[in-house]
Amino acid sequence: xxxxxxxxxxxxxxxxxxxxxxxxxxxxxxxxxxxxxxxxxxxxxxxxxxxxxxxxxxxxxxxxxxxxxxxxxxxxxxxxxxxxxxxxxxxxxxxxxxxxxxxxxxxxxxxxxxxxxxxxxxxxxxxxxxxxxxxxxxxxxxxxxxxxxxxxxxxxxxxxxxxxxxxxxxxxxxxxxxxxxxxxxxxxxxxxxxxxxxxxxxxxxxxx
Numbered sequence: 001x002x003x004x005x006x007x008x009x010x011x012x013x014x015x016x017x018x019x020x021x022x023x024x025x026x027x028x029x030x031x032x033x034x035x036x037x038x039x040x041x042x043x044x045x046x047x048x049x050x051x052x053x054x055x056x057x058x059x060x061x062x063x064x065x066x067x068x069x070x071x072x073x074x075x076x077x078x079x080x081x082x083x084x085x086x087x088x089x090x091x092x093x094x095x096x097x098x099x100x101x102x103x104x105x106x107x108x109x110x111x112x113x114x115x116x117x118x119x120x121x122x123x124x125x126x127x128x129x130x131x132x133x134x135x136x137x138x139x140x141x142x143x144x145x146x147x148x149x150x151x152x153x154x155x156x157x158x159x160x161x162x163x164x165x166x167x168x169x170x171x172x173x174x175x176x177x178x179x180x181x182x183x184x185x186x187x188x189x190x191x192x193x194x195x196x197x198x199x200x201x202x203x204x205x206x207x208x
Contacts, residue, residue, distance in 0.1 A: 006073045007091075007106055008083060009099060009113065010047035014063040016093075019046070024067060024090065031087035039077050044084030045069070051103050051112040054081030055129035055145070066099040066114060068092035096131070111144070121152075129160070137168075145191070153177075154196075156206060159184050161191045169197040 016024050024030055036043035046057070047069060058064075071088040092102045100116040103109070110117065110126040119125035120136045127133040129144035137152035145160035150167075157165035165182045180201045182189040189195070194206040 005070050008047035008049055008069045008071050009051040010067050011058045011064045026093040027090050029089050035086040046084045048113055049083045050108045055113045057082045068102045156194045156196055158194050165195050167197040169201050
């Protein structure tokens with residue numbers, strides 16, 4: 001059964017403005033003054049359906065806020081990587097962790113743009129573009145482009161283009177835990193490739 005409403009996420013600047021200076025509310029109703037349902041950009045409010053899509057649709061800056069907007073499902077127009085709609089209600093405004101919590105409560109937990117995903121021992125955490133995925137010991141952390149994948153001891157970390165992989169390991173010589181960080185695109189670290197740490201803390205590719 002389809003839902004009568006859907007959740008859409010998007011960024012706004014710190015002053016709540018978006019494209020062409022449109023100002024979003026931090027909560028409550030919002031509508032487009034020049035709505036046109038034609039399947040092309042413009043003449044509508046835009047975002048990512050279920051928090052997933054093409055992150056390049058927004059020029060991200062430090063200080064940006066994330067919104068979650070509840071939208072009439074029948075009004076949503078697909079734009080291939082993002083959607084547009086005439087009106088909705090802002091149900092969340094804040095940081096990525098809060099957005100992730102709101103979306104998770106609605107059943108959307110993986111692949112969120114700028115999302116935060118956390119899994120425990122042996123679990124798998126998956127975050128989307130610019131997201132942060134954290135998995136416990138022997139777990140798997142997967143993050144999209146520009147994202148950060150963090151795994152515990154014995155874990156596996158995978159990050160997309162220009163992402164970061166970070167794995168915890170135990171240094172027996174110093175009798176302490178350490179973190180090894182790898183930057184995708186540097187020192188042979190490849191995007192979308194699984195990495196683990198050896199006993200000396202060196203990252204190595206996990207062969208299938």
